[in-house]
Amino acid sequence: MYRVQSRPLWQNAGGGPSLVLDFIANPVVPAGWTFSRASTATWFDAQRVMRTAALNVARFDHDPATGAALGLRLESAMANLIPNSAAVGGAGWRSISTLVTLNALEAPDTSITASVLAAKLAGTTAFVHTPIIAIGANNTYAVSTWMQKGSAERSVVRVYDGSVQTKIAEVFLAWSGSVPSISNTTGVKGPATITPSFAGGYRLTFSFNSALSTTCALLLYPDADNGVESTGFCDPQLETGSFPSSYFETTGAAGTRTADFMTTSDLSWLDPQNGTLVFGGTFFSVADGGMFAFSLDDNANNGIGIYKINGSGALAAYSGSSGSTPLGLIVSDGQRFKAGIAWSGAGASASASANGNKSLAVAGAQAVKPAELCLGGARNHQFASNVLVRSLTYWSRRLDDAELAGATTL
Known part of the structure; x- marks a missing residue:
């Protein structure tokens, strides 16, 4: 649901929210908001088919395993370092003792x-x-195929150095019927996953x-037992x-x-002095750089x-200063959370809660004069995050501590 009251609720006698974004129930870019992305990008629909969104078209993603709605997908910039990922074993790839049949099986977008x-x-x-792909020494890279x-x-899938002599990492998969499981890994940082x-x-x-x-180089082995058997592969990716x-x-x-980027400078629903914002969503790549759930700032x-x-x-909250207050919650990749911040005095006093x-109290709080609200980013596109936004709700009053804890309960 997306709702903006005809007049800000801070002028009304009520106390309900004056802004409600629910990207699960209503997956659209709301009026008054701007979504931007200067390239295409992929997402999954409710039928678990991978789709490609055009430039400046938002992605309301779904779980590729179940088709369940996940919310608005926002991601930072990413380079797929693999040339010609569209044709495994095709132009630019090298084949060693392997028969390659291109365009033989269905890909995630249902193309053959x-x-x-x-x-x-x-x-x-x-x-x-x-x-051979150029990478940086002592950096972390993610592989998918x-x-x-x-x-x-x-x-088996392996990563070797550019000489294709020294193994960096490997993952063995065992097939039981048509279902794979990870049987062994070497050199892998964190868990390897396999997802339908x-x-x-x-x-x-x-x-x-x-x-x-x-x-x-990324190496794909059709038969880990050195037999004459086969495996299907498509759409590999190597990224930082x-x-x-x-x-x-x-x-x-x-x-x-x-x-x-998803932003609005239409703050007609905002009380300049008091308010509460509660965010529901999921972060990814949590071991990497800092990421914003939302930021209400002056650009x-x-x-x-x-x-x-x-x-x-x-997770941490901040209000008008470079300092922040930890919220006592550490989320993992893909873990849902709800977190909110309530303030008065234009942000000079604030409190925050996560997951109930x-x-x-937010330390070092200072008054702010916001000009824009950004989801998954901050300060006029200076920052971008890897996040699935399920919801954002604003009340034009400062919820008390008990109300705020209740509003952030999953």
Whole structure:
């Protein structure tokens, strides 16, 4: 539901919210808001099919395993470092003892563009690998690829250095019928995951540290047992960061998906002195940089908002100063939360709560003069986040501590 009262509720006798954004029940960009992204980007519909959104078109995503609505997807800029990810084993890729059949299986977007890889001779190590990719030493990278059951009982995905001699990371998958499980990993940073995403297809994801390597290649093995069996592969991605983002297709050189921004400068619903904002959503790549759930600011300075700190999923609140107050909640990748901040005196006094926890006074609070409200970002696009926004609600009064804790209860 999206609702803006005809006159701000801070002028009314009531106490209900004057702004309600519910991107689960009403997945649209509300009137008065601007969404921008200077590239295409992918998302999943309720039928679990991957779709491509055009420039400046918002993505209201769904769980690729269940089709359940997830909310508004906002992501920071990302480069898929794999050239020609659209054709595994095609132009630019190198094939070692492997028969490659392009356009053989259904891809997540239902196009017949997935490749089947099959070993040519028993007793040989068969694989295909990407062109050599430049990376930074001692950085974290995320790998993802979709896979489908072929005739192989085990498959393996590896990352080697640019010489294709030194292994950096690997993930073995065992197939039980058409369903894979991760049987072994080496050099993987954090857990590897395998997620169903379309008929017969699964997305494998993992991350690794590049250590001293400044180049690498992604190797896909159709038969981990050196037989003559096959596995289907499509849409691989290599990107900086600890968690894979939405897929971005490349057909030649590496390509970049630009950042998403959702903002409004129409603050007609806002009481300049008092208010409460409560956000519901999910962060991704929490081990990476700081991210904003929302920011109500003047486009240049710290305003009023909720964010996760740099390097972890710890949530904090701030009001008009460079300092912040931890909310006692550390979220993991994909973990839902609700967090809110209530203020008076134009932000000079504030309290905050997350997931129904006791409200805490926000330290160092200062008055602000907001000009814009941004979801998943702050200060006129200076920051972008990896977040799924489920809801945002504003009351034109400062909820008391008990009310705020209640409003942030999941």
